[in-house]
Amino acid sequence: DAGVTQSPTHLIKTRGQHVTLRCSPISGHKSVSWYQQVLGQGPQFIFQYYEKEERGRGNFPDRFSARQFPNYSSELNVNALLLGDSALYLCASSPGQVNQPQHFGDGTRLSIL
């Protein structure tokens, strides 16, 4: 069975640009979460979606937004990119029931020049 897939795998942008990252969850999973992992640190929670509704938001500026589609795939959008946005962006999916584990994709490596 396919795991969580993310695209693109790598991306290079310049300051001020915007970016859209995509995630396809494991088949049957209805919840998608986004995390930011800066080099040398643990992932930090950005958003969680379930059945197309936002269920949680981390401490990130409004430049970060996301949405979930009817097929449960998701997009993360970041506007007005800053050098500090350079990170690995991870998507995780789970079935949506209480205490079901989250399964991560391999992420999108975003570099800001």
Place this chain on the structure above:
Amino acid sequence: QQQVKQSPQSLIVQKGGISIINCAYENTAFDYFPWYQQFPGKGPALLIAIRPDVSEKKEGRFTISFNKSAKQFSLHIMDSQPGDSATYFCAPKDGSSTLGRLYFGRGTQLTVWP
């Protein structure tokens, strides 16, 4: 504020030895305690997890010990192998919401020498 404190930051163990990684937390709303393993260029992969009504869980060479009163849990890797060399994260889940978010520690870089 850092809700999860993981130690040590790095760990070097000889093949066949025991690796022990610790995690301390403050949030009493945490209700699910997983450990994730991450290799370079890959996303975190769930290794083993425990619920707070259990004090210990063992899966193969991996064991979680959980101390609810001390708000600590640890990962023990028995008979450590070079293939275990990776970064390990504790990532307890906040149970105050239905689905909950994971709070990751800063990670422990484990190196197992052959």
